[in-house]
Amino acid sequence: xxxxxxxxxxxxxxxxxxxxxxxSGHMGHAFTFCxxxxxxxxIEASGVRVRYVQNxxxxxxxxxxxxxxxxxxxxxxxxxxxxxxxxxxxxxGWRRPDVMPxxxxxxxxxxxxAKRLNAGGYGYQTDALYFDASRYRGYGRLSHxxxxxxxxxxxxERLLGQVGPGAKxxxxxxxxxxxxxxxxxxxxxxxxxxxxxxxxxCSAMAMKYLGEQIDIHGGGRDLVFSHHESERAQSECLTGKxxxxxxxxxxxxxxxxxxxxxxSLGNLVLVSQALERAPAxxxxxxxxxxxYRRDWSFEWSGLAKMARLVERIRVLLEGEVxxxxxxxxxxxxxxxxxxxxxxxxxxxxxxxxxxALANDLDTPxxxxxxxxALRARDRYAVRSMxxxxxGTASLS
Ligand SMILES: [Zn+2]
Numbered sequence: 001x002x003x004x005x006x007x008x009x010x011x012x013x014x015x016x017x018x019x020x021x022x023x024s025g026h027m028g029h030a031f032t033f034c035x036x037x038x039x040x041x042x043i044e045a046s047g048v049r050v051r052y053v054q055n056x057x058x059x060x061x062x063x064x065x066x067x068x069x070x071x072x073x074x075x076x077x078x079x080x081x082x083x084x085x086x087x088x089x090x091x092x093g094w095r096r097p098d099v100m101p102x103x104x105x106x107x108x109x110x111x112x113x114a115k116r117l118n119a120g121g122y123g124y125q126t127d128a129l130y131f132d133a134s135r136y137r138g139y140g141r142l143s144h145x146x147x148x149x150x151x152x153x154x155x156x157e158r159l160l161g162q163v164g165p166g167a168k169x170x171x172x173x174x175x176x177x178x179x180x181x182x183x184x185x186x187x188x189x190x191x192x193x194x195x196x197x198x199x200x201x202c203s204a205m206a207m208k209y210l211g212e213q214i215d216i217h218g219g220g221r222d223l224v225f226s227h228h229e230s231e232r233a234q235s236e237c238l239t240g241k242x243x244x245x246x247x248x249x250x251x252x253x254x255x256x257x258x259x260x261x262x263x264s265l266g267n268l269v270l271v272s273q274a275l276e277r278a279p280a281x282x283x284x285x286x287x288x289x290x291x292y293r294r295d296w297s298f299e300w301s302g303l304a305k306m307a308r309l310v311e312r313i314r315v316l317l318e319g320e321v322x323x324x325x326x327x328x329x330x331x332x333x334x335x336x337x338x339x340x341x342x343x344x345x346x347x348x349x350x351x352x353x354x355x356a357l358a359n360d361l362d363t364p365x366x367x368x369x370x371x372x373a374l375r376a377r378d379r380y381a382v383r384s385m386x387x388x389x390x391g392t393a394s395l396s
Contacts, residue, residue, distance in 0.1 A: 001215060001246060003048045010048045013210040014040065015245075017202060017219035017227065018100065020057040021081035022066040023263040025088050025270050027287070027298050028254040032220050034284055035251050035292045035361070037094040039216075041388045042357045044095075045349050053209045054097040055202060056082060058104050059195050064184050074185065075104070088271040091280050093393030099209050103201045106208065107187045110196045113204040113238060114176040114189075122237045128178035129191045130168050131200075136233035139172060142248065143225035147172070153225055174230050176200050199230035203238065206231075217245035221293075224250055252295040261298065269298050278307040280393035281386065285309065285370075288363040288389050313374060313382060314395040320379045349388065350381045363389065 003010035016036050019029055033054075040050045057063070058078040067074040082102075090096075103110065117123050122135050133139045140150055151171045154160040163171050175197035180186035186193040206214055212235075219228065228248065235244035253260050256267045274283050277300070286306040290296040349357075350373065356365035366389060373381035 003215075006049070006051075012043060012048055012050050012215040014050050014052045014216045014218065015202070015206040015210055015214050016052070016054045016097070016217075017223055018054040018056050019081075019085055020060045020063050021078040021085065022063045023268070024081050024085040025272060026261055026263075026268040027256075027271065027274060028220070028261045029085075030088070030092060030271050030274075030283070031254050031287050031290070031292075032218075032251045033089060033094060034092060034287045035363075036218055036249075037092075037391055038288060038357070038363060038389060039218075039249070039361055040095055041391060042349075042354075042361070045384075045388055046354070051210065052095075052097040053099045053101065053206065055205050056100055056102040057198070057201065058082075058102045059185065059201065060103075060198055064181070068183060078102075078104075088275075091275060091393070092271065092284055093280060093391030095391060101205045101209065103196065103205070104185065106201075106205050107196065109208050110201055110204040111177070111187070111189050113207070113234075114191070114196065114200055117176060117200075117234060117238055118191075120237065122234070123176055124169065125191055126165075126169075127162070127167050128175045128194075128197075130173040131176050131197075131230070131234050131237075132169070133172040133174070133230075133233060134170060136237055139229065139233050140225075142229045142232055145225055145229075150225060150229075157226075159226060174199060174226065176234070199227055200234060202227070203231050203235040203244075207235070207239075212239040212241050213243065214245050216247045216249055218249040218251070221250040221252055224248075249292075251292050252290070255295060255297040258297070274303060278303050279310050279314075279396055281313075281390040281395045282307040282310040284390035284393045285367060289367050291364055292361055309371070309374075310395055313386065316374065316377060316379060316382060317395065349384055353381075353385050353388075357388070 001012065003012045014036070040052055043050050063078060064074055067077045070077070114129060117131060118129060123129050123131055140147065154171065160171060161168060177189055177191045177194055177196055179192060179194040185195060187195060217228065232244050236242050255261060256269055259265055259267055261268055282303060286303045289306065350369065353366050353369040356362045356369060366385065370382065370385045370389065373385060
């Protein structure tokens with residue numbers, strides 16, 4: 001993928017679907033966002049800037065349902081959940097995205113996109129304004145799903161809705177704009193007061209901040225259908241430009257005790273719980289020890305193993321800090337301190353480590369290189385590898 005030049009510097013654009021702020025602090029989410037943090041840091045270490053946008057889905061059914069159940073305001077719930085999500089991710093040492101747009105503050109561009117799709121003949125209005133999925137040839141190709149499997153997934157996820165006269169005309173159509181329940185937020189529009197559909201939110205915010213075509217679009221694998229399939233369809237219909245995203249990158253699901261980690265099943269491991277038992281850098285390395293595409297199971301023993309690795313690294317690097325005559329007891333941070341300077345500029349990464357990450361972000365192999373550098377007591381290599389794999393997460 002060739003980066004564009006922006007003000008004379010090479011730059012790639014990255015849009016990652018962010019959290020719906022109602023149960024955002026578990027290891028499944030951390031896996032997704034730490035994976036993209038490794039990607040961003042790796043690309044930037046090679047001298048290409050990444051313009052990174054990660055949205056906040058604060059206008060969405062699951063958030064409203066949770067707020068209703070808990071008897072709190074949706075905005076209050078969203079704000080407090082976002083605060084704790086950003087707190088967790090900061091402890092995990094991420095490079096914060098350049099922009100984190102919230103849907104509730106971008107209604108105008110989202111509504112504009114819905115209006116333009118409708119004016120272009122891609123929408124129709126019954127009980128809501130729907131996108132006519134049959135107008136996009138290739139709906140289903142991103143997720144490699146047949147019509148039957150798409151309908152089944154919509155039904156399983158309770159996204160199918162009503163089909164028939166006065167509702168949507170086809171099972172695969174999806175709302176661009178819809179009415180709000182009495183306790184949900186509503187904004188005025190030519191289609192009646194209401195709120196946007198889920199998919200158009202991301203299309204409009206991605207385009208607002210990154211342009212009509214983006215380089216890399218990411219998210220958890222459970223978003224491939226229906227979210228990204230629909231986002232791609234409506235975005236390409238909106239602009240006539242193909243592709244909307246040059247590459248799609250999806251992270252695997254994290255299981256715990258044999259099942260997908262989810263609040264409804266009650267089998268969550270929270271980031272805060274993991275951080276009680278291990279340094280943040282160990283959590284990062286434990287996440288990175290799983291290839292991003294795979295589903296995997298969280299095991300406390302795996303995290304403990306990484307904590308032992310991080311302790312050995314800390315001892316090596318603390319020796320370096322003392323040796324440099326700048327003792328700083330307490331916190332040692334992965335991507336900072338003496339020896340980090342060569343690792344942060346372009347091209348400073350050890351060759352086999354960079355080759356592993358260049359190979360479809362093979363983080364398990366990158367960790368093997370980190371272990372080899374540790375055995376060789378190569379502080380510079382350890383420091384520069386950590387700055388990519390663990391960001392600025394603490395080693396202690
Ligand atoms: Zn999205």
